[in-house]
Amino acid sequence: MEESKLAVIEPSPRKASREFRRQQLIDATIATLARVGFSRTTLTEVAATAGLSHGLIIFHFQTKEKLLAETLQYMAREYRDNWVGALATCRQTPAARMEALIRADIDDTISAPERMAAWSALWAEAQSRPIYQENCAEFDLEYLHAMEKLCAELTEEGGYPSLPEHTARAIRVTLNGMWFDLMTMTGPYSRQESLGTMFNMLTAFYPRHFDHHGAIECGQRAAS
Structure with missing residues (x-):
């Protein structure tokens, strides 16, 4: 009997074009935020950055608020996928995973000047607004829990006197400060x-x- 084959369903050109345009506009929003800041980012400014019409942004996102919300969610998910991927592919010991988490935060793509400037613009204006809590709170909590879990594992394994929750907070604050130092x-x-x-x-x-230089285990450099 001839082996049956599953049909491969290709996305329609219209759908592919729609996804491409939306991503193009999100990328342009990131670039605009980095260049002019939150308050001066307008649909007209984003359209000019993208080299597209103002009407096309209205068609895909309707309002500035929706465009910023989707941009923020895209960046938050990009950041989350980066550190989750780093933890999944490193050596599975507490020290090696902590090193992977730190390296992920200072990854060339995630901490590129434009990305950091866009994050800074969003943090400065959006932390007190629903847009940030609605799009980033879940990702922030997931990261915090991962950091606290690693700190707890390291504390237990090494018999250290520090409190894992306080150590996790100190690491996060230092990482945030490092981002601002690298902003220029x-x-x-x-x-x-x-x-x-x-x-x-x-x-x-x-x-x-x-x-x-990083994690050490049993006198040897931890393999990442």
């Missing part, structure tokens, strides 16, 4: 030095698990 196009120091700074801080909390 030139930057006060390199990403490699940023990693070294983070690992240096971790040696204070987990001296038997980290040195200035």
Whole structure:
């Protein structure tokens, strides 16, 4: 009997074009936020950045609020997928996973100047608005729980005296500060030095698990 074959359903050109245009407008919104900030980001400014008509933005997103909400959700999911992927592909020990989480935060794509400037614009204006809580609260909590879980595992494994919740908060605050330090196009120091700074801080909390270069396990560099 001849083996049956499943038909491959290709997306229609209209649907593919719609998804492409929406992504193009989201990318243009990120670039506009980075260049002019939250309050000066208008549909007209985004259209000019994208090289598309104002009417096309209205067709796809209707309002500035909806465009910003979808842009914020896109960036939050991009950030989330990056660190989740890093944890899934590294060596599955607490120290190696913590190193992967730190490296994911200073990844070249995630911490690119334009991305960081766009995040800064959104944080400065949107934290007190429903747009941020509606689109980012779930992602923030997931990240916080992952960080606290790793801190708890490291504390238990090493018999350290620190409180995992407080350590997780200190790490997050330091990472956020590192992002702001890297915000300028030139930057006060390199990403490699940023990693070294983070690992240096971790040696204070987990001296038997980290040195200035990253995770150490049983005297050997942790494989990521």
